[in-house]
Amino acid sequence: MNAKQTVILVAVLIVAALVYSSTFIVTPKQRVVLVQMGEIVGSDYEPGLHFKWPLIQTVHRFDRRVMTLTGDIERVLTSENKNLSVDYFVKWRIADPVKYYLATHGDAARARGLLTESVENDLLAEFSKRTIRQAVGDDRNEIVAAVQVQVSQAAKQLGIEVEDVRIMKLDLPDKVSDTVYERMRSERQEVIRTLRAQGDAAAKEIRSDADRERTVVLAKAYNQAERIKGQGDAQAAGIYAKAYSQDPDFYKFYRSLQTYRDSIGKDDFLLLKPDGALFQYFNPAVAKGAGSGTP
Structure with a gap:
């Protein structure tokens, strides 16, 4: 290969590299932000082939799909100053790639950290307003709804849309669990003792009524039997007297x-x-x- 061919080959390669670096492809699963010298110059590209200035413009790609964030809070204080541990998950997606890039510089770990901080602060605030019974009862749905509203408002500043917030599990620390379970057992035992006492009293009353009714029935039966027996004896005596006279x-x-x-x-x-x-x-x-x- 002579020098002229080498130059042509190099020129072709340079042109090919420039052409390649001046194009980018957006898939249906992606959101794209185009940055030039630290400033955003383009966003919300439709899926397909697009062009950019090579070397001076950079493409930042983000996932368009709904993503899941899971976490746990080891210590949540209720209004009674009782401890709970909470496991939760959040469904979220990038709604505004420009805000998302400006808030997180395109760092997914930073975005998850900011979202986690917002969720956990709101969970702590909501649980602090309620007792343990309320938290594990009907108020649980109210807690989730309130947290979702508050987190959604905060997440808009990050260019994030929160689809759903859910509490997966509520647990008590071992010491608290033992205390709660012991109290529950004591309450159940007290209910059992009360029911047994009521049952014994009802049984005694039923037996007393049955004995009284039995005595009355036997007395009536005895009186009736004696009356019938007397009538029979009288009839027998009459028959005997009649037979004797004949x-x-x-x-x-x-x-x-x-x-x-x-x-x-x-x-x-x-x-x-x-x-x-x-x-x-x-x-x-x-x-x-x-x-x-x-x-």
């Missing part, structure tokens, strides 16, 4: 048989006089002497 001899004979059946068992052994009145129907001589006596 045939006294047969009635005596029948009563004697009942006496034998009721008095003499299978294995019983009786020693009686054969001329006694009990055997008058088995001994005709006794029956004649007994006459109309009762069996």
